[in-house]
Amino acid sequence: xxxxxxxxxxxxxxxxxxxxxxxxxxxxxxxxxxxxxxxxxxxxxxxxxxxxxxxxxxxxxxxxxxxxxxxxxxxxxxxxxxxxxxxxxxxxxxxxxxxxxxxxxxxxxxxxxxxxxxxxxxxxxxxxxxxxxxxxxxxxxxxxxxxxxxxxxxxxxxxxxxxxxxxxxxxxxxxxxxxxxxxxxxxxxxxxxxxxxxxxxxxxxxxxxxxxxxxxxxxxxxxxxxxxxxxxxxxxxxxxxxxxxxxxxxxxxxxxxxxxxxxxxxxxxxxxxxxxxxxxxxxxxxxxxxxxxxxxxxxxxxxxxxxxxxxxxxxxxxxxxxxxxxxxxxxxxxxxxxxxxxxxxxxxxxxxxxxxxxxxxxxxxxxxxxxxxxxxxxxxxxxxxxxxxxxx
Amino acid sequence: xxxxxxxxxxxxxxxxxxxxxxxxxxxxxxxxxxxxxxxxxxxxxxxxxxxxxxxxxxxxxxxxxxxxxxxxxxxxxxxxxxxxxxxxxxxxxxxxxxxxxxxxxxxxxxxxxxxxxxxxxxxxxxxxxxxxx
Numbered sequence: 001x002x003x004x005x006x007x008x009x010x011x012x013x014x015x016x017x018x019x020x021x022x023x024x025x026x027x028x029x030x031x032x033x034x035x036x037x038x039x040x041x042x043x044x045x046x047x048x049x050x051x052x053x054x055x056x057x058x059x060x061x062x063x064x065x066x067x068x069x070x071x072x073x074x075x076x077x078x079x080x081x082x083x084x085x086x087x088x089x090x091x092x093x094x095x096x097x098x099x100x101x102x103x104x105x106x107x108x109x110x111x112x113x114x115x116x117x118x119x120x121x122x123x124x125x126x127x128x129x130x131x132x133x134x135x136x137x138x139x140x141x142x143x144x145x146x147x148x149x150x151x152x153x154x155x156x157x158x159x160x161x162x163x164x165x166x167x168x169x170x171x172x173x174x175x176x177x178x179x180x181x182x183x184x185x186x187x188x189x190x191x192x193x194x195x196x197x198x199x200x201x202x203x204x205x206x207x208x209x210x211x212x213x214x215x216x217x218x219x220x221x222x223x224x225x226x227x228x229x230x231x232x233x234x235x236x237x238x239x240x241x242x243x244x245x246x247x248x249x250x251x252x253x254x255x256x257x258x259x260x261x262x263x264x265x266x267x268x269x270x271x272x273x274x275x276x277x278x279x280x281x282x283x284x285x286x287x288x289x290x291x292x293x294x295x296x297x298x299x300x301x302x303x304x305x306x307x308x309x310x311x312x313x314x315x316x317x318x319x320x321x322x323x324x325x326x327x328x329x330x331x332x333x334x335x336x337x338x339x340x341x342x343x344x345x346x347x348x349x350x351x352x353x354x355x356x357x358x359x360x361x362x363x364x365x366x367x368x369x370x371x372x373x374x375x376x377x378x379x380x381x382x383x384x385x386x387x388x389x390x391x392x
Numbered sequence: 393x394x395x396x397x398x399x400x401x402x403x404x405x406x407x408x409x410x411x412x413x414x415x416x417x418x419x420x421x422x423x424x425x426x427x428x429x430x431x432x433x434x435x436x437x438x439x440x441x442x443x444x445x446x447x448x449x450x451x452x453x454x455x456x457x458x459x460x461x462x463x464x465x466x467x468x469x470x471x472x473x474x475x476x477x478x479x480x481x482x483x484x485x486x487x488x489x490x491x492x493x494x495x496x497x498x499x500x501x502x503x504x505x506x507x508x509x510x511x512x513x514x515x516x517x518x519x520x521x522x523x524x525x
Contacts, residue, residue, distance in 0.1 A: 127460045134459065140401070141422055142482050144506060144516065146455065146462040147470050154453035155472045155482075162451070162495050207454035207467075207490075255421075255480040260451065260472065 002276050004106035007229035009239035009392065012041025013351035018220035018339030019189040026062055026120040027074045033221035033344075034075050034116055041225040043235060048077060048225075049110035051084040054097030054117040056342035056378075060132040061121055071116065083110075090136030091292060093117065094222070094346025095376030095385035101226050102245050102387075111231045117347035118221035129217050133342075136379035138253035150214050150293060152254050152380045154206035157295035160261045161208065163310070166298060168208055170313030172199035174294035175212045175336055177322050182333025184364035189218055189339030213294040218339035222347035224354070229392075240354045243279065243371065244388040246272025252382045263381035266303040270375070273386040274305075279371060281305030284327060284388075286356050286372040288349035291334040297321075300375055301329060304386070328366045331356060346376035346385065353389045395514055403440075405518030408501055410479070412441035419443075421479050445501025445519070447475040454490045461507035469493050473521060487522040498524040 014036025016029050024032075030053075038045060051072055059065045072084040087097040094117030101115040121129055134143045137152055160166045176199055182188040194212060202210035232239035248268030251257055257264070274280055281304055289304065291297035298312035306327050307315045315321060321329035332338045332352040335345055353372035355361050371390045377383060401422075403409045410421035414437040415430040421443060427434030452471040455462075462468060469485040471493065485493050486504065499521040506516040 127457075127463060130457065131460055143459065145470070145483055145518070145520075146459055146465075146468060146506075147482055148455060148457065148459055150457070151453045151455050151470050152482075154455075155451040155470070158453060158495070159451040159472070204454070204456045204467075206456065206470075209453075253482070254472065255482050257480075 002272065004102065004276070005108065006106050008102050008105045008226060008242045009229050009232035010224050010226055010242070010350065010354050010389070011232050011236040011239050012037045012043070012225035013354045014040055014224070015187050015222040015348055015351055016220050017187045018218045018341055018344070020122045021219040022122065024219065026058065026118060027070065029120065029219060029221040030071050030116060030118045031074055033118070033223040034114060037114065037223040037225050041235065043112070043225065045076060047112050048082060048114050050082055050104060050113040051077060052097045052101045052113060052115045053086045054093035054343040054346055055086055056088060056090050056093050056119060057132055057135065060135065061119065061124055089383040090378030091290065091342050092346060092376045092378035092383040092385050093343040095349065095374065095387065096247065096346065096383065098346060098350055098387060099245050099247055099385050102242055105226055105228055112225065112227040114223060114225055115347060116221060116223040117344040119341035119343045120219050121217040121341060122219050126217065141253055141255065148206060150209050151206035153293040153295050154209045155254065156260050156299065157208050160295060160298065163261055165310070166313035168200060169196070170298065170317050171208070171213050171294040172196050173316045174291060174297045175199045177316065178291060178330050178334040178336040181323060181331050181364055182337025184362070185333050185338060188333040188337050189216060190333070190337045209293055209295070215292045215335035215340035218341040220339060220341035220344045222344045222351050224347060224351060238358050239392055240357050240389050241392050242387065243390045244273035244275070244277030246270060246276065246386045248272070248384045250381055252379065254380050261299065262309065263299060263303055263377065263384060265381045265384035266300060266375065266377065266386070269384040269386040270304050273388050277388040279388065283371055284373045286328045286331060286353065286366040286369045287375065288332060288352050289329055289334070289375040290377045291330060291336050292340060294336070296377070297329065297334065304373065304375060323364060324367050331361065331364045331366055349374040349376060350387060350389070357389060357391050398514055398516055406503060408443040408445050408519055410441045410443055412439050413437060414439060419477055419479065421481055443475055443477055443479070447473040447481070447499050449493065449495055449497050449499060450474045450480070451495060452485065452493050471499070471521065473499060484520040485522065486520045492523060500524050
């Protein structure tokens with residue numbers, strides 16, 4: 001129970017820049033990220049034994065399902081008829097694809113697999129994207145009654161403010177900090193800093209959440225190469241080991257939860273990942289957490305055990321989550337500044353940890369980073385995936 | 393969408409009807425065909441449950457960027473409501489200015505038009521809530 005049957009490691013990562021790629025198709029985004037990951041790993045495509053793809057809703061955004069076969073086709077992997085699988089869990093599709101690929105390699109079924117995540121959101125106008133994103137929550141009992149995804153997080157935010165004294169300024173500090181980090185990430189959608197005034201006084205989306213409290217819609221893809229540790233050491237000088245992986249679920253609808261300022265799925269997924277890795281929150285130097293909204297980051301850093309319940313906003317205001325402070329949260333810029341192409345996000349988080357743990361993060365390098373955590377949720381937390389990586 | 397998709401939920405949307413489990417005594421909204429506490433033991437032991445429609449606002453938000461079918465109604469208020477029976481529900485707060493809505497205020501259910509599927513599609517009706525002071 002709670003252990004992988006054999007050690008697994010990441011040996012290559014690749015990502016497109018996230019943003020509005022008017023000139024690129026879903027296929028081209030997937031190819032670019034996949035080939036960059038293969039190049040980084042230094043292996044040829046003939047070595048790939050299986051393919052996993054995380055995509056939330058190619059069906060709604062592109063009217064195209066069955067993208068697992070499409071990706072196998074466009075990257076030239078149909079010759080050997082390798083297994084190609086698509087994983088869906090709304091915004092957690094990428095993290096969950098990684099989790100499933102870990103289980104595959106750890107089981108011994110395959111030695112080398114490629115995991116990708118991709119979303120193409122800019123082909124629909126923004127209020128249609130709002131409706132599609134809301135399909136990650138409960139359409140019948142939330143969406144039909146007018147609840148958007150940001151509005152459901154706004155309900156959590158207002159309650160968190162009421163119960164714990166979190167302020168609108170605390171939320172703004174999350175956005176400002178993540179934009180500082182994003183400005184140092186050449187693959188981020190927004191590579192510029194914002195001011196507190198811009199964040200606090202931005203146009204309202206769902207009060208108390210304004211425009212700078214929300215991650216953007218994005219196009220993008222991220223990919224990585226995963227293999228068993230024996231193969232990893234043959235192919236790579238700096239494999240990054242999967243120390244722990246955990247997944248948790250909760251109700252699809254917010255109304256069927258007793259508590260909306262905490263996510264039980266995150267608590268459960270992190271407990272499983274911590275136990276497998278044999279570490280605790282205090283051991284984590286760098287974390288990529290799911291800041292789809294600023295309040296999501298505050299709730300996440302509490303549920304993951306980095307700060308006690310109710311202190312997430314205050315800790316952020318104190319600067320404890322900034323680069324090279326108590327714990328660096330979202331050095332990539334997070335979903336807020338790196339961008340949030342739904343299915344690609346979970347893989348981009350893993351890739352950032354790999355780059356940090358290799359010591360290749362340049363201006364945004366977390367000093368002495370030796371163990372990192374990635375946290376990816378779907379919808380309002382109906383799914384959570386937590387992965388812990390470490391230097392070998 | 394086929395009309396049946398909305399028709400089959402009418403009792404829940406129009407009347408705020410849920411499910412009562414005769415094994416554990418629990419009640420649930422929306423309706424369920426299996427008690428989430430008693431699981432298989434609840435088969436054949438579930439009955440219709442009428443919620444009063446009275447509750448208290450636990451949290452709320454004022455939506456400025458709405459769902460496409462509600463875009464003509466912005467800004468509109470969505471609340472997380474603690475029903476007096478103990479269950480929770482998400483619904484719109486109407487018949488007041490958004491600035492009047494506060495955590496802790498009482499609400500009661502009202503029957504209203506929700507949205508329509510285009511000019512020639514079906515019109516959906518259902519519950520919303522208004523302040524009771």
